[in-house]
Amino acid sequence: MTRSAPSSAFVAGVGMTAFGKHPDRSLIDLGVEAVQDAMADAGVVPRDVQAAYCGSAMAALVQKETGVGQSVLMQLGMGRIPVVNVENACATGATALHLAWRDVAWGIHDVVLAFGVDKAVMPKGTVLEAGIAQVEAQLGDIFPGTFALIANRHMTTYGTTPEQMAQVSVKNHDNGALNPKAQFNKPVTLDEVLASPMIADPLTLFSCCPNSDGAAAAVVCSRASLKARSAEGVEIAASVLASGDYEPLRDMTFWESERHCARSAYAAAGISPREVDLVEVHDAFTISEIVHCETLGFCAAGEGGAFTASGETALTGSIPINPSGGLLARGHPPGASGLAQIYEIVQQLRGTAGERQIRSAETGLAQIMGGNKGNDAQACAIHILRNTVA
Amino acid sequence: MTRSAPSSAFVAGVGMTAFGKHPDRSLIDLGVEAVQDAMADAGVVPRDVQAAYCGSAMAALVQKETGVGQSVLMQLGMGRIPVVNVENACATGATALHLAWRDVAWGIHDVVLAFGVDKAVMPKGTVLEAGIAQVEAQLGDIFPGTFALIANRHMTTYGTTPEQMAQVSVKNHDNGALNPKAQFNKPVTLDEVLASPMIADPLTLFSCCPNSDGAAAAVVCSRASLKARSAEGVEIAASVLASGDYEPLRDMTFWESERHCARSAYAAAGISPREVDLVEVHDAFTISEIVHCETLGFCAAGEGGAFTASGETALTGSIPINPSGGLLARGHPPGASGLAQIYEIVQQLRGTAGERQIRSAETGLAQIMGGNKGNDAQACAIHILRNTVA
Numbered sequence: 001m002t003r004s005a006p007s008s009a010f011v012a013g014v015g016m017t018a019f020g021k022h023p024d025r026s027l028i029d030l031g032v033e034a035v036q037d038a039m040a041d042a043g044v045v046p047r048d049v050q051a052a053y054c055g056s057a058m059a060a061l062v063q064k065e066t067g068v069g070q071s072v073l074m075q076l077g078m079g080r081i082p083v084v085n086v087e088n089a090c091a092t093g094a095t096a097l098h099l100a101w102r103d104v105a106w107g108i109h110d111v112v113l114a115f116g117v118d119k120a121v122m123p124k125g126t127v128l129e130a131g132i133a134q135v136e137a138q139l140g141d142i143f144p145g146t147f148a149l150i151a152n153r154h155m156t157t158y159g160t161t162p163e164q165m166a167q168v169s170v171k172n173h174d175n176g177a178l179n180p181k182a183q184f185n186k187p188v189t190l191d192e193v194l195a196s197p198m199i200a201d202p203l204t205l206f207s208c209c210p211n212s213d214g215a216a217a218a219v220v221c222s223r224a225s226l227k228a229r230s231a232e233g234v235e236i237a238a239s240v241l242a243s244g245d246y247e248p249l250r251d252m253t254f255w256e257s258e259r260h261c262a263r264s265a266y267a268a269a270g271i272s273p274r275e276v277d278l279v280e281v282h283d284a285f286t287i288s289e290i291v292h293c294e295t296l297g298f299c300a301a302g303e304g305g306a307f308t309a310s311g312e313t314a315l316t317g318s319i320p321i322n323p324s325g326g327l328l329a330r331g332h333p334p335g336a337s338g339l340a341q342i343y344e345i346v347q348q349l350r351g352t353a354g355e356r357q358i359r360s361a362e363t364g365l366a367q368i369m370g371g372n373k374g375n376d377a378q379a380c381a382i383h384i385l386r387n388t389v390a
Numbered sequence: 391m392t393r394s395a396p397s398s399a400f401v402a403g404v405g406m407t408a409f410g411k412h413p414d415r416s417l418i419d420l421g422v423e424a425v426q427d428a429m430a431d432a433g434v435v436p437r438d439v440q441a442a443y444c445g446s447a448m449a450a451l452v453q454k455e456t457g458v459g460q461s462v463l464m465q466l467g468m469g470r471i472p473v474v475n476v477e478n479a480c481a482t483g484a485t486a487l488h489l490a491w492r493d494v495a496w497g498i499h500d501v502v503l504a505f506g507v508d509k510a511v512m513p514k515g516t517v518l519e520a521g522i523a524q525v526e527a528q529l530g531d532i533f534p535g536t537f538a539l540i541a542n543r544h545m546t547t548y549g550t551t552p553e554q555m556a557q558v559s560v561k562n563h564d565n566g567a568l569n570p571k572a573q574f575n576k577p578v579t580l581d582e583v584l585a586s587p588m589i590a591d592p593l594t595l596f597s598c599c600p601n602s603d604g605a606a607a608a609v610v611c612s613r614a615s616l617k618a619r620s621a622e623g624v625e626i627a628a629s630v631l632a633s634g635d636y637e638p639l640r641d642m643t644f645w646e647s648e649r650h651c652a653r654s655a656y657a658a659a660g661i662s663p664r665e666v667d668l669v670e671v672h673d674a675f676t677i678s679e680i681v682h683c684e685t686l687g688f689c690a691a692g693e694g695g696a697f698t699a700s701g702e703t704a705l706t707g708s709i710p711i712n713p714s715g716g717l718l719a720r721g722h723p724p725g726a727s728g729l730a731q732i733y734e735i736v737q738q739l740r741g742t743a744g745e746r747q748i749r750s751a752e753t754g755l756a757q758i759m760g761g762n763k764g765n766d767a768q769a770c771a772i773h774i775l776r777n778t779v780a
Binding site: 003057058059060061064066067070071073074077079080081082083084085086087088089095098099102106107108109241242243244245246257260370371373374376378379 | 393447448449450451454457460461463464469470472473474475476477478479485489492496497498632634636647650760761763766
């Protein structure tokens with residue numbers, strides 16, 4: 001039997017580098033900045049930290065680097081503690097957070113660090129080599145192709161239009177323009193998204209997130225640890241990680257792993273989708289955000305396109321999605337993205353999100369997924385954070 | 391405060407492929423074999439498994455493969471559960487086991503799978519690219535060089551001789567010759583070890599472990615789960631993971647991370663080194679086993695060479711070390727080695743180790759470490775297993 005966590009765990013501090021291109025900075029250097037920022041934000045010092053989880057999805061693949069977590073912590077004089085490097089494709093950063101949450105929620109430790117870092121910017125024309133040993137990839141079944149199939153199926157089944165999908169990119173670039181940490185700080189128009197180069201029909205260049213460089217971090221603390229330091233934290237009301245069900249004959253317009261994760265996360269937090277004030281989702285492609293909007297219960301299945309076009313998911317809408325700019329505009333270093341979502345939600349719940357601040361933000365949800373095999377994600381993670389008097 | 395685990399966890403089943411060269415088999419295929427074997431050995435079926443940790447240290451680096459854990463489990467129809475891919479250099483497999491142990495020992499789950507797989511065999515002349523982004527590696531500070539420095543320091547400080555170090559290789563090849571899963575099944579003589587090509591003085595070719603292909607797995611269960619299936623398990627009496635203290639000015643003849651891990655592990659198990667009946671250590675190089683023998687408390691500091699030469703660590707000695715053949719003869723797929731150590735200890739404690747069976751094996755210790763930076767390991771893991779009536 002899988003049991004509920006006996007204790008609450010809190011995000012006490014967050015940090016992140018600007019996302020984008022950092023050709024002159026090493027993976028380690030980026031990680032150090034995010035970790036230092038998160039620790040300063042949490043008010044903890046190196047000796048407080050009892051364990052660390054470091055996510056990097058592409059360090060070995062692109063940078064030929066292993067043991068990234070230990071290399072970052074060595075720079076900060078943080079030895080002795082258990083350190084685990086994790087990889088779960090695009091859900092890597094969220095997986096690091098999930099393990100940190102578990103350490104605290106199950107009473108193993110009181111202060112645990114989760115961080116993620118990647119340098120995913122590659123020279124133009126470079127083919128991402130992830131998974132090339134497998135026949136599907138050799139035959140062209142790589143991410144843009146997979147998500148183009150999903151987009152086409154969504155269009156055929158539900159009448160979703162290219163314009164509705166493009167609106168996701170317009171909205172997220174609008175949000176990114178208000179986020180100083182975002183890779184892209186410039187709005188784009190619907191026409192610009194639709195007219196940008198076709199990558200995999202119907203997904204154009206501005207319908208696809210970039211590969212980015214960057215790092216993000218969070219310090220997870222127990223209630224006792226917060227009290228001891230008279231500090232405040234944002235409660236992790238749910239942390240769920242699941243793999244896919246790999247049912248190749250299922251309807252392609254949703255991911256079962258996400259349905260399952262969402263159900264578990266809402267149950268753990270004891271809330272319904274109506275009680276969520278803002279959302280960060282895995283908009284690796286525009287169609288993804290539309291599917292997530294439906295699966296997470298913010299609109300009915302098939303209505304995500306119209307819901308987006310209506311403005312409901314904009315900063316001023318009923319359920320703002322990707323206020324940070326999302327993967328599309330904030331950028332996507334896969335090891336860091338899951339923690340950058342947490343960074344954004346914490347800023348919003350604290351009321352420190354500046355020009356992109358949402359009114360009455362009390363509960364935020366972050367969803368991210370990694371890999372796609374057998375018609376499902378290899379990993380889906382959902383975190384629900386909320387303002388609670390600790 | 392770091393707390394003690396509230397419950398016991400047991401290794402209910404183990405599996406491993408033969409280690410060596412598997413040019414015709416994929417990483418996924420090797421992982422599937424080890425996992426299936428471990429589950430059959432434990433008497434569990436896919437639906438029993440509640441979480442999985444997959445270790446691979448070189449999948450991305452050498453095979454351009456990510457999400458290995460999910461890819462293996464998809465082949466076995468094992469979806470939905472949380473799956474985390476971990477990397478901790480040579481301590482990768484042990485790290486997967488440590489996380490599985492925690493899930494069970496802290497009552498999160500009852501049945502958790504830990505497995506590790508790597509295909510590390512590379513064409514002759516290939517330079518392992520791990521860490522080449524860092525200046526130390528560019529300047530030649532790669533593993534054989536680092537361990538040659540340690541060997542020279544041990545020789546200078548304690549008078550350890552090349553012949554004593556070579557005896558580690560002779561003994562481990564003798565043991566490997568009795569292990570059908572080992573990569574090298576042929577004894578070597580002291581003269582052959584000393585006369586084999588010099589890699590980094592005083593370490594010759596037969597003083598260095600190979601890069602191997604292979605997979606290993608363990609099923610970790612709670613007491614309740616064993617009882618429900620009327621099954622037996624070997625108790626995990628201690629599971630400790632630590633990073634280094636990175637003290638570059640410290641004496642090079644030991645690793646502080648290992649001292650710290652050993653102290654914690656003996657305390658957790660409530661035993662002293664005298665109560666250990668057999669040991670598997672990380673003999674990546676001959677000098678390593680000598681240092682581990684000292685640090686783990688089987689002989690005094692500086693006496694590991696003479697202790698080995700005296701035969702005390704042979705199968706028939708007072709404290710058999712690396713009965714499996716160790717990394718030197720069993721082979722070393724880094725993601726799998728930590729779990730292959732567990733495989734060996736479980737066989738020995740069950741009395742099913744065949745020709746290499748040790749008499750009265752009730753308690754076994756596995757030590758492994760990964761990476762080396764700032765004069766310490768990036769990760770050191772120690773597990774103590776013992777026969778306990780569950």
